[in-house]
Amino acid sequence: MSKFNRAGRFATSPVRGVRGGTTHEGGPGHARDAKSELFVLAVANMVGEQTFYETADDRDARFRTLVGEVALTDPAWLTRMIGWLRGDAGMRSASVVAAAEAVMSRLCASLDGGNRQLIDAALRRADEPGELLAYWTGRYGRGIPKPVKRGIGDAVRRLYDERSLAKYDSGTSRSAPRRSEDRSSGTSSRRFRFGDVLELTHPKPASAVQGDLFKHAIDRRHDRDEAVPASLKVLRARAELLELPVAERRELFSRPGAVERLKAAGMTWESVAGWLQGPLDAPVWEALIPSMGYFALLRNLRNFDRAGVSDEAAERVAERLVSGAAGSRVLPMRYLSAYRAVSSDRWARPLSRALDASLAHVPSLGGRTLILVDRSGSMFFTQSERSQLSYADTAAVFGTGLALRAERADLVEFGSTHRRIEVRRGDSVLKTVERFGSLGGTETAAAVRAHYRGHDRVVIVTDEQVWAGHRGADPTAGVPAKVPVYTWNLVGYRHGHGPSGTANRHTFAGLSDHGFAMIPLLERGRDAPWPF
Template identity: 60%
Template sequence: MSRFNKRAAKAQPTSRVTSTGRILRTFQGGRGRERDARSELFLLAVANFVSQQTFYETGADRDDRFATLVRELAVTDPEWTAGLLGWLRGEGNLRTASVVGAAEYVRARLDAGATGGPSNRQVVDSVLRRPDEPGELLAYWTATYGRNVPKPVKRGVADAVRRLYSGKSLLKYDTAAKGYRFGDILNLVHASPDPDKPWQGELFRYALDRRHNPDTAVPPASNRTLVAHRELMALPVEERRAVVTSAGGAERLAAAGMTWEALAGWLQGPMDKAAWEAVIPSMGAMALVRNLRNFDQAGVSDEVAARVAARISDPAEVARSRQFPFRYLAAYQHAPSLRWAYPLEQALGHSLANVPALSGRTLVLVDRSGSMWGPLSDRSQLNRADAAAIFGTALALRAQHADLVQFGTTSAEVRFRKGESVLKILERFGNLGGTDTTGAVRRHYRRHDRVLIVTDEQYAYSHYGDPTEQVPADVPVYTWNLAGYRAGHGPSGKANRHTFGGLSDAAFRMVPLLESARDADWPWAA
């Protein structure tokens, strides 16, 4: 009789977030599982807003754990660590964690005298994607390790400067509020102009003059943006509002690289209806999303509002902005006018493009316990509880048949209809106190084909065991970690138990991959 070679036999795929087998305790006293160093760093990195306190960890403790893991793996596994940092700034869209990680990577490699693998210079260059980020990295380095900046850091920054510096970036990011101005950075790293950008030499000289001789610095005549901006700045204050209200005002502001942030200062007066309508055409999609309330307060016309709505809900614009889905929830909660509700709903849907349409029956459990309610960062009013609800709801709406459950000390089903608005369903979620994940799984699992748990994994002690033990071994359990704490609530990496993480929907690509019996690699290696 055949024991193994049967039609029902199925390959057991593996995933990369891997448990070591060592038992830890969660912050709530549950029986947790240690993850290997790469897995711990990955989950921490994709959920980490540097220096931000979470419910169970201070910002300093979290930063120390992050830096320690980066420094360890930079020496023992440089290829993997360099891949993580580049992906983190790119598709992961996390600026500060990647910049800090690159600095710690270089420091650890230099201290260890390590050779081979990706160069320190390449790693620094890979995480600098916006023109203000060379200054961010240098500011972090000098604040942490002093003013002696090593050559690999200087060379990596110089590579980024050649890629990123232009007339428009100079106007937007080279401000007096920065500790490192463009001219300071050029003095420090001695970046030479890109041979394919013959205009860059004049730009660099102007950046240096602008820093050291601001009253006499003259922009290069070849740079139309800088010349146009200088002409606007030379206008008497009493003549400036006439530019805004003129027929070609919007085009003139755009040609001069005038941002919405700078416009109010230039006008030296309020951002009224005319001012907003003049600058809106040159604003980026996420700048539009952040200012919907301001548009309403200024009385922007319905015609202009319609153009804004079309921009913010355009699938290509949403993809290009690479914003986390919860940004659209924040805008929805704070924009007073109903005219933005449907465009934001569409934008949120486009931002969740990677959420798979799962076949069969799916149980989706969303953590709404007290530890999930801390803000994502000091500058955000959004929290992990709402982020979890967004992703859980999107999964349930896409699935062939899903039961959507919120849990804390207690648990309850969240009713929804196919095709219903994600944003409306979110209003049915509440704050449910403690964290009895195990109890929620036991209560609601009814021979589903899979279970997905969106959580920070810090469940309380249960004499029934960890949450994943409540589901038969042949049924996949996927945990989506939104906090990156050290201890996980169950095993991961094989045997139908898998953990992934982050604040975007990209991680869900793993689910259909694993269910087709294929191994799931790290995102940058897939």
């Protein structure tokens, strides 16, 4: 007789929460084990950024403590999480901090093995070895342990090439101040260029060409007037462009093959702007647009309008935005941000279509689904100082996307009050998001009780910080045990609003649409593992 694989067995999910503690609003809370709390926090932690209920210092300290604890008990799990966090989740700063703090925790406990791999897992872009060194020295001083050096060296061998040197190793004219404030540690830290990283970590080059590159990076760091080695063809082509008189550089765009020449020299649109020593006008943008990457196009829509690019060029950009959305790995919120940043109407329809296409990973759920989107005051905090988008915006985008793809869905916004948002198949996510409002406090359970009518599942997109004192604080208690409730935590606070991990109650986290794929997995009775 089968003991486990039989009807009626509840599938499990990795984020575990049981009754204990309170939410920041004093409501009954559910504590999570260290791995669960770390995961929920990591995928929302921008590092050095304040949230509604936590100061930046308190949030970062909690993150460091959790990383240090898990590093001692399960470094292999943590290495996988850091790699996933940097890769699939796209969390650069959190990955760097997690790797550094994990290794420090293990070194303090005299634990060897795996430390080098923790460092390497966090580094995916050529400027990040310098970022990690800046964080380490800013927090722990100039002494750099061997595992940190070796892990950085492994990443350098993978990441340092001619184009990365051209893009990320700023020279004197474009460099940031030699010392900058490290917000995550509250200390002043050096800015490390490629040559600094190489001299501190001494990686062995993977090839003779990379050896020439390493030597050249060190020479230029020390302002040695050495010729670019013949083997470094990209940098030699770049040097030739830099020798052109400034007055002649803009004329280059009227000649055949100008863009190909710039590309061969590793010149991105950012470096072209500095090279021209003046604004990018319409002819320059129109020459660059065909070779620009997807995200570069998306972030420059307002610049295209300011420069006055032609309608024909704008149409080509619009076509690429729509056709490339599904495979771009650009998060859906980026389209909402771009939509709000532009003033021209010519981008509204392509951005709307691109956002809809970017939600291709959101499953089409069968049956009836109740989707509740948190629009309480705490959700209207922006995700970082540089972002204009709030957690409420993110919740509305994903809640709407899930509703539009579901077979039958009731979409509800809630706070201290609640109301239904009408959606019909074929509606635009961007236009639907504009119908949401701001609704005060967090009475999640009241919204569930008011709108649950025998649905096949309930999805709640929220920060989980329910108010104290209102009846039935656990919102999952108002749904029959046989009906699954999926909580999507967007902010990563310590205590959740209900149980999680089993018995048809599950919590997920992060800003990516891929996680919604766990819903049909669990409903097929299969246990959902960590996403890494």
